[in-house]
Amino acid sequence: MVNPFEYADPVAPPQLVDRHAELDMLADQLVGTHNTRIIAPRRYGKTSLVRAALEQARNDGLAAVYVNFLGVLTADDVAVRIERAYAESLEGSLRRWLTGVLRTLRPTVGVGGGLPVTAQVSPQPREAALLDRLALPRRIAEKSGGRCAIVFDEFQEIMRAGVGIDATIRSEIEQHANVAGYIFAGSHAGMMEELFADRRRAFYAQARPLTLEPLPADELGDFVAATFEAHHRDAGDALGPLLDTARGHPQRAMLLAHHLFAQTPANASADTDAWSRALAAAFRDSDGEVQATWGALSLSRQRVAAVVADGTLQLNSAGAGQRYGLSRGGASAATARSLAAEGLLAQDPGARSGWRVVDPLIEIWIRSGRAWPAE
Ligand SMILES: Nc1ncnc2c1ncn2[C@@H]1O[C@H](COP(=O)(O)OP(=O)(O)OP(=O)(O)O)[C@@H](O)[C@H]1O
Numbered sequence: 001m002v003n004p005f006e007y008a009d010p011v012a013p014p015q016l017v018d019r020h021a022e023l024d025m026l027a028d029q030l031v032g033t034h035n036t037r038i039i040a041p042r043r044y045g046k047t048s049l050v051r052a053a054l055e056q057a058r059n060d061g062l063a064a065v066y067v068n069f070l071g072v073l074t075a076d077d078v079a080v081r082i083e084r085a086y087a088e089s090l091e092g093s094l095r096r097w098l099t100g101v102l103r104t105l106r107p108t109v110g111v112g113g114g115l116p117v118t119a120q121v122s123p124q125p126r127e128a129a130l131l132d133r134l135a136l137p138r139r140i141a142e143k144s145g146g147r148c149a150i151v152f153d154e155f156q157e158i159m160r161a162g163v164g165i166d167a168t169i170r171s172e173i174e175q176h177a178n179v180a181g182y183i184f185a186g187s188h189a190g191m192m193e194e195l196f197a198d199r200r201r202a203f204y205a206q207a208r209p210l211t212l213e214p215l216p217a218d219e220l221g222d223f224v225a226a227t228f229e230a231h232h233r234d235a236g237d238a239l240g241p242l243l244d245t246a247r248g249h250p251q252r253a254m255l256l257a258h259h260l261f262a263q264t265p266a267n268a269s270a271d272t273d274a275w276s277r278a279l280a281a282a283f284r285d286s287d288g289e290v291q292a293t294w295g296a297l298s299l300s301r302q303r304v305a306a307v308v309a310d311g312t313l314q315l316n317s318a319g320a321g322q323r324y325g326l327s328r329g330g331a332s333a334a335t336a337r338s339l340a341a342e343g344l345l346a347q348d349p350g351a352r353s354g355w356r357v358v359d360p361l362i363e364i365w366i367r368s369g370r371a372w373p374a375e
């Protein structure tokens with residue numbers, strides 16, 4: 001039997017827990033051709049949410065285009081990603097029209113696969129190919145009178161593609177009022193902040209911010225219980241510990257639910273034994289990733305993360321020094337802020353340290369002495 005809890009890939013709109021208000025807001029923004037930026041930690045459901053928003057936009061009659069910038073290295077990469085996204089997203093007569101239009105654009109160079117590249121006749125500005133592809137919504141508006149809904153996912157990655165590329169992108173899309181609405185999504189809060197909130201950066205004040213909070217326990221609980229029930233199982237006594245452990249983290253909640261489901265036979269109720277086995281499976285499942293995240297942190301960052309995960313200490317306390325080797329002074333607060341910019345920590349006024357570890361499984365691993373707790 002197929003496990004109904006998906007935790008690796010973005011989920012389809014019917015599997016989306018909560019996010020109703022966010023979805024309504026995004027749909028309104030897109031129809032009104034307004035821009036939005038979503039900043040949320042990794043695995044918080046950004047891609048699932050923007051895909052649902054695009055589906056809504058398509059139903060509202062817009063041409064919906066999803067572009068993911070993960071791994072781009074050059075302005076040409078950015079151009080190619082955009083071109084492919086249009087080629088994959090447009091439908092019907094617009095799609096046929098695009099097939100011809102793409103052949104009239106100034107060429108990208110060094111494209112692996114895709115369209116054959118004609119030799120350049122005259123030198124062109126380095127970003128000419130990108131500008132042509134960014135202008136596609138205006139061409140679509142001229143052609144069909146229609147508007148576009150466009151998602152730029154992992155948007156912070158454009159910063160890797162060259163100095164000033166954000167200014168190039170803005171120079172075109174600031175002409176898209178009444179032509180296209182954009183959603184910029186990113187998991188690196190610090191870099192997104194730099195792009196959008198820093199006055200020196202070109203995108204200053206360009207897009208309305210949307211923050212994704214943890215999923216509420218009641219909606220999450222309803223979804224897990226109902227999905228178990230639909231498959232002739234009862235989430236039973238395991239539901240409480242599952243919700244407590246996941247703390248609203250969307251991907252961790254689905255990972256735990258997935259393993260709990262796998263431990264629960266048909267027509268049975270999940271008991272505490274099933275929960276223990278599910279938790280152990282979830283630990284094994286996330287082990288490589290947790291180790292890699294920890295290993296990528298410098299010693300001083302590990303120390304700050306350990307104090308935060310501990311949950312009983314203030315950053316500047318004697319205990320933080322004794323137990324985790326953290327030296328006293330202002331530096332640890334700055335380190336915590338920079339860990340938050342990377343998405344590892346989030347502010348938590350209720351916590352002793354003022355912070356919490358975003359990923360509840362990483363927190364457990366750190367708190368248990370950089371190891372998984374024994375049964
Ligand atoms: N609203 C939600 N309802 C149910 N599950 C969710 C929700 N949001 C996220 N998830 C879970 O989190 C997983 C990751 O979702 P998604 O890929 O959309 O997140 P992301 O923020 O785009 O992640 P990444 O940072 O890796 O790009 C999904 O497979 C699903 O298990």
Ligand SMILES: [Mg+2]
Nearest residue numbers: 046047048153
């Ligand atoms: Mg994503």
